[in-house]
Amino acid sequence: MFAVVRPLLFALDPEAAHNLTMAALKTGLAPAAPADDPVLATQFAGLALPNPIGLAAGFDKDAEVPDAMLKLGFGFVECGSVCPRPQPGNPKPRLFRLVEDAAVINRFGFNSKGVEFAHARLSARRGRPGVVGINLGANKDSADRADDYAVGLRALAPLASYVTINISSPNTPGLRALQDGAALADLIARVMAARGKLEVPVFVKVAPDQGEDDWATISRACIDGGVDGLIVSNTTLARPALASAHAGEAGGLSGAPLKPLAMAALQRFRNETGGQLPLIAVGGIASGQDAYDRIRAGASAVQLYSALVYHGPGQVTRIKAELAALLRREGFASVMEAVG
16 A cells, blocks of 8 residues: 555655654554564563564654554554653754655754643553653753753653653754763753652663764763663764765754664664663664664664655564564574574
């Protein structure tokens, strides 16, 4: 079916196409994926997943369709980024398909309906099965961005399977400075204080664009601060050789060209953390082989988004089938056996 509708979607502005997709998902008529192969079941950071293929943040920014995405076969879904107060994000156009490169550039700038809207959406699904995480961002005009994350966590963590602190979006000026040593340690301390005794895992989402000294600094701050895992990585500001006319657009690059950078970042963070933190791999994952390669490199699970743009929702089922076959071929009885 996606092969039929793809030309129609690609004839639309990318953001309009995404909004149309969201409207279709809200009807509740998404097809149910086949049952997962038992070899794909896995656990990390207290989360039990039917499979390790997750939906990355950015697709469902306001927690409007997590159950539809779980129904399509994702093992877990991450909604967001959600900011404390509603904000429109950057001016349009702010989303670009780089078809020749199987890539996407976005500069949304944390467009968000705010914590109250997300709280209502997550409250409405309370008690339903499935692992649904929430990705938190900071308002662009906030005087205390660290406090924004604490506010978001206090409001939404009780309704989420896990919480991700997104300090690596390239589209909010100055946000990535929160990855710097003392700033990151202070942010983590305040976020963990806000979590209190609530037993919800807290992850930090990091950028692939790091200075040579930053890998160890970030890793040490997260380990010392009691973070439960890292999501590696966000989009990149780098511009590898690209063929599309949109290659020069400002924003974060994702999709196929991000794959080698994201893999390198995963390997570096795995080395720096020494396996002390679970890692979730993101960036350029579009096949079972891609997922398997990240798992073997140290990821406990993976996430994707841009692959859906080019291959449609059926790609999730194909990735899972390919990954299960690879695990069995290589003699692994579970995903956990293959990690690292």
